[in-house]
Amino acid sequence: MVNEISYPLISLKWGGAAGDGLQSTGLLMQKYFNSLGYSVFGIPGTQSTIRGGHVWQHLQVAITRIDHFDEELDVLFALNKQTLDVHFNNVKNNGIIITNSDIVNTDEFNIKIVEKEIHLVSLPLTTNARNIESRSLILANTIAMGVFLKLFNLPIEQYHEILKKRFAKNSKILEYNLTALQIGFNYNTEQDVSRRLGPSNGKLDNIVINGNQMIALGAAASGLKFLAQYPITPASSILTYLAMNAAKFGIIVRQAEDELAAINMIIGASFGGARAMTASSGPGISLMAEAFGYASMTETPIVVVNSMRAGPSTGIPTKMEQADLLSMISLSHGESPRAIFAPRNIEECFELTVKAFNVADKYQIPVIILSDFALSEQTKNIPEVDLNIKINRGKIWQKPSSEFPKFKRFQFTEDGISPRAFPPTPEANYILVGAEHDEESHSLSGNRCGLPNSWTIREKMIEKRFKKVKKLEEELDGPEFYGSNDADYTIICWGSTQGAVNEAVDRLNKSTKYSWNSLSFSNLFPIPIQLTKEKLQQIKYSIMFEINYTNQFEQLLYLYVDWKVNNRIKHLNGETSTPNLIIKKIFQLEEFKNE
Amino acid sequence: MNKDELEKIKFKGDVKPNWCPGCGDYGLLSATTSVLSDLGYQPNETVIISGIGCSSSFPHWTSAYGIHMIHGRALPAAYGLHMVNPSLKIIVAGGDGDGYGIGVGHFIHTARRNINIVYMVMNNQIYGLTLGQSSPSSQQGHITLTTPSGVDERPINPISLALGAGATFVARGFSGDTKHLRYLIERALNHKGFSFIDVLSPCVTFNKLNTFQWFKQRVYKLEDINFDKSNLSDAFSRSLEWGEKIPTGIFYETTIPTLDETDPVARNKIVVKEKLGLDNIDRNSIFDYFR
Incomplete structure (x- = not known):
């Protein structure tokens, strides 16, 4: 070998049909590089397709911290022809294409491959996978991974560890994967250049996590006790991560029949004193509009995650957009105070979720965490987060005090914030109501409607609700x-x-x-x-x-x-x-x- | 008043109902508050939850805790509250528009989940609060504001629906017979699981068809005949009876585990009484998953 190339960053894309196992391989790769101390950043390109179609996993590995990805590719894994059709032009000069010669004919790209001096490794991935286990075509990924490790002179032993952990419960599948990896690793790639990733200097014990998981973890650390959610892309992984950990974290996690139910369930749970959350995306959030206004009107703290996707209507469910902002500011009829936080990165998914819960409780308002597909589904490696966070539950009334001798749920106060009490607190019984109400939460919509005394209360109540968010401004962070x-x-x-x-x-x-x-x-x-x-x-x-x-x-x-x-x-x-x-x-x- | 008398009316609220004089809903209100007292429940340990409609003002006329939700969503709110604190006694009260119209989806799902609450629907077969439109339970041919040539849709059958959805206690009462209503409410409160009572509760202002008199001539009690309320098939057949004779009483009752007994968290703890956060959990057991 004559030349040696050292990469400070490798940008790679793994493309194939849905169901080919790309996302799970992408995650394993990130965990692998994470264990070697590199910085990783991943983003899936998905379709609303369960099998077939064209999906990809984009991954960047770098010797220093990264928070973005580039279209230009150092390596393209083409498990099918469509991957070449769509992404070939992004492959850099001197880049690498690893492809499956069983199903991908590269003839039409041959001239360009030569022009761009692309190193093509074309091997029969399907045949090799079939030889290991006739039904497990997903093994093609692992074979390709072996080729990649060899091409970049990366340690194979560390990948063994990743596979062992992943398939700890299934020794047969582990064995297949180890065999597949070795087949790829042993393949003669005929390269004339020695490629290396620059030396890593990062921590070896970082975690590889996505935005939704960070929001879920932030919620759990904040004392979330009740999550009700209806599955929807790209918010579902909040539900699935917390469902998987419900018993461990002590959080009641329930799948609702629809988003209307989900938000009303968390309002009920919050009335009972639990920190409660729901998560959804555009279509589900639209359904929540009425109840969201109820939470604001009744000063019931709730946290609602909106992981934005491209709208309107069904839009493009698996793509990102930031087009829900104005509708989040005016979600629900009438004028109802709320707070909106939009995390800028994975770290902030945790921090701002913690803040969302404290703000919700302290100001007794609904709070929206505004994520989007690109952030919710993005994976990155970061240091372990500190789970020991400050919790502020706001004004909770337990018994008569000098400030609040008698419990009045909507008592007028200096800052607009009244005491809350939860059943079965004695002497605090009250009826939460979405109709305009007096300090004791008696409805003004019935026989008292339109009477002069009700006019005064109405105006004072509007003032009270908005006074709270004026006060909230003091603890918000600027740009x-x-x-x-x-x-x-x-x-x-x-x-x-x-x-x-x-x-x-x-x-x-x-x-x-x-x-x-x-x-x-x-x-x-x-x-x-x-x-x-x-x-x-x-x-x-x-x-x-x-x-x-x-x-x-x-x-x-x-x-x-x-x-x-x-x-x-x-x-x-x-x-x-x-x-x-x-x-x-x-x-x-x-x-x-x-x- | 002496202590005993006070005890008897402890669930009575301070605010006077604004229902029309003679409204069927009064019957259910007085039956409910008196049974709650009789059974020894405490207002601060009881939560009454409703949606929107005339009957949904129900919680305001009691001294218990309550949630007056938005239209049709009382059951989801009850579900959330119940799951985080199953030690509270929860009664959901609403009307036919609220429960059989806009909120019917939640009715089915709450029934199949078998959560341990009581759901009572004051069924007057008309929209009263909006001054007289047809409801999902309006009788065919009924002339209302929105059906000038008579209702041409078939009415919902709440009893069959509840049975089909898997409710474990299904009953029908008549607000003209408060003694029987008290019996049903007591049985519903004592039942472990989702207890549903369809309460025939005539609207004296807007429903001139299905009046107290109309019902009085037709209702009979399943308790008065030889009827096996443990048999689901019999319950289904009886639920189809409507017309010259209308059955009231308990159609079906069975005991299966409730959701707070099967939920992996609720079955072990009342979460609102638990410490907040993850301090007590081994960090590695959380973070290793991400490596």
């Missing part, structure tokens, strides 16, 4: 700059696009003569007005990047902070945004045409 504060250009974003935007900022700072930074928001609503203004004032030229057509966050800034962006870019095809895409969109703007 954060990435890069120097006085940059020439600022890209503004919110939620899960932060990683790609920040990487774009780094690249722009290197490749252009201007300085760039980003300003990202996670505490979306109510907008922390003062903190937001302070940051916005420092911006010289702003470019808003959000994944919706109607400039929803831009509208918010204009409405609440009286501030206008200079320019905007957007990306609406449903795929997770990449740094180069963001850069490309920026240079398509009129202002940058000549750059």
